[in-house]
Amino acid sequence: MRRSSIALLLCVVLGALLAPAAHATPAYTEYLDLPALNGAGEYGGGLHPDLPSTQPPLLDALTQARADDIDPTRYATLLHQYWLVVATDNAAIDLEAWVPERGAAANSATFNQVYVNYFRLAATRSDLYWAGMAGIAGASFAAGFFDVGDVGDIVSVGGIHQLGNTVADLLRATPPELLTGVPADITALATLGPRLTAADLAWYQTRLITMQKHIFIDLVSMHEAYLAEGMAAIDEMYAAGVIGDRMRAAWRGIDGGTEAGRVDALTAMADREQNEIVADQWDVTANGRDGMGRVLTYVTTVAGKPAVPGTRAPGVYAPVTVWSPVAAGRPLGLRMPLPAFNWADRDTRWDYLAADLLPRHLELAADTARSATVYREPFAAKLDRGRLLTRLPAVLADLTTQWQVVSS
CATH class of the missing domain: 1.10.8 (Helicase, Ruva Protein; domain 3)
Known part of the structure; x- marks a missing residue:
């Protein structure tokens, strides 16, 4: 009885070792093919509400996507969001609190x-x-x-x-x-x-x-x-279609x-x-x-x-001068220090x-x-x-x- 129990245990262990390893879903998967919904800066937060607004999870997802050789066009918004968060962090700006519609x-x-x-x-x-x-x-x-x-x-x-x-x-x-x-x-x-x-x-x-x-x-x-990664970062943005x-x-x-x-x-x-x-x-x-x-x-x-x-001020660079459409005599003009x-x-x-x-x-x-x-x-x-x-x-x-x- 004892021998059969040991044999059964060995079989279970051996089966576990030989079974295909379960792979966790890559962190970037949920961030692929996201549109830049807030690319024009009209709302609070970053480019898409599903993207994190802190650097570590964004960088982890990017690193995995790169390692898995994902087409950069599929993680373009993720990539742009990462550099946007780096930019706001370096500028001491709270991206989530940057909500234009709240006013001055x-x-x-x-x-x-x-x-x-x-x-x-x-x-x-x-x-x-x-x-x-x-x-x-x-x-x-x-x-x-x-x-x-x-x-x-x-x-x-x-x-x-x-x-x-x-x-x-x-x-x-x-x-x-x-x-x-x-x-x-x-x-x-x-x-x-x-x-x-x-x-x-x-x-x-x-x-x-x-x-x-x-x-x-x-x-x-x-x-x-x-500034962070030189032309390698610019080339990646280009490959992703973020820049032209x-x-x-x-x-x-x-x-x-x-x-x-x-x-x-x-x-x-x-x-x-x-x-x-x-x-x-x-x-x-x-x-x-x-x-x-x-x-x-x-x-x-x-x-x-x-x-x-x-x-020069715009009104000095291009001041307005209006001329009267007179038929005869010396034309009469109005010069004003306002931009044209x-x-x-x-x-x-x-x-x-x-x-x-x-x-x-x-x-x-x-x-x-x-x-x-x-x-x-x-x-x-x-x-x-x-x-x-x-x-x-x-x-x-x-x-x-x-x-x-x-x-x-």
């Missing part, structure tokens, strides 16, 4: 930290030209609508009312024959600006926060991937260590930012709120002089960036000592200097002293 007050600390992080990247690597420009120019254009230190000091609705009323007064003093040629954006500022409400401004702030997050998701994730040919070429340009490569990368990244990432979102913003979206995007253009040294374009319009926005902002930023980046000083200046000082509330007296003074009727 709830996102003020994150809004601040996004720009602080751009300057951190630029100060860390002097060849990351886009990061430096994004920090300086991006903060300048948004500064008039946010005060991250004290939300109560956000530029007042009354400030825009005053701007609109000033333009309305100047239009009333303009010869009637010139009024028909005044751009629609200026007329809208005069007629709709005084009706702006706090709800309109809050809506616009949310739109800006959404675009800010969209840019971060796209371009900052690439930066962190490159032009972005891979841009990073190769930076990696090559030449000035020409750095310049090409800045241009390519700025073009991606303005003409791919946020172009449609600017269109939606400009068409929103029954005309108020257009007013607010134009106010951004009037007040948003980039702080990159040497860059709206920041929301992609073609004229890009013309301004390519002709004025990019060249000036390249001059700054070429002087590494000077650029380092600019990048390391406290962000609060940059923000305060660019706010419309701070600059409004100067803006109004320019309007009232440089609005001129001229003849040829």
Whole structure:
């Protein structure tokens, strides 16, 4: 009896040893083929609600997927999420709490930290030209609508009312024959600006926060991937379809260590930012709120002089001059210190960036000592200097002293 029991036990043990091993389901399986539902940054959290928002489980899943030779296109969103989480961790941003629809007050600390992080990247690597420009120019254009230190000091609705009323007064003093040629954006500022409400401004702030997050998701994730693993990480993002040919070429340009490569990368990244990432979102913003979206995007253009040294304000770069369609005699013109374009319009926005902002930023980046000083200046000082509330007296003074009727 004892011998048979031992034999039975040996059979059981031997059978267990010879049986096929049970394999655990790989960690990446549930993350394959996920769409980037939040790729445009409109909601809280990361790219897909099923993905973790911490690095260890994401990295474990990625490591297994790579080891099993899974096609990178199948784990593209997982890969992008990993580098997004790395980016937000390095920027000291809580990804789950970054919810644009909650508005300016709830996102003020994150809004601040996004720009602080751009300057951190630029100060860390002097060849990351886009990061430096994004920090300086991006903060300048948004500064008039946010005060991250004290939300109560956000530029007042009354400030825009005053701007609109000033333009309305100047239009009333303009010869009637010139009024028909005044751009629609200026007329809208005069007629709709005084009706702006706090709800309109809050809506616009949310739109800006959404675009800010969209840019971060796209371009900052690439930066962190490159800084961590070089071109190998960029090539994996390319293989997964997260980036295309032009972005891979841009990073190769930076990696090559030449000035020409750095310049090409800045241009390519700025073009991606303005003409791919946020172009449609600017269109939606400009068409929103029954005309108020257009007013607010134009106010951004009037007040948003980039702080990159040497860059001209939009109204100086492209001022409006309207000529009267007179049949005889000397033509009568109206010159006004207001921009002839709206920041929301992609073609004229890009013309301004390519002709004025990019060249000036390249001059700054070429002087590494000077650029380092600019990048390391406290962000609060940059923000305060660019706010419309701070600059409004100067803006109004320019309007009232440089609005001129001229003849040829």
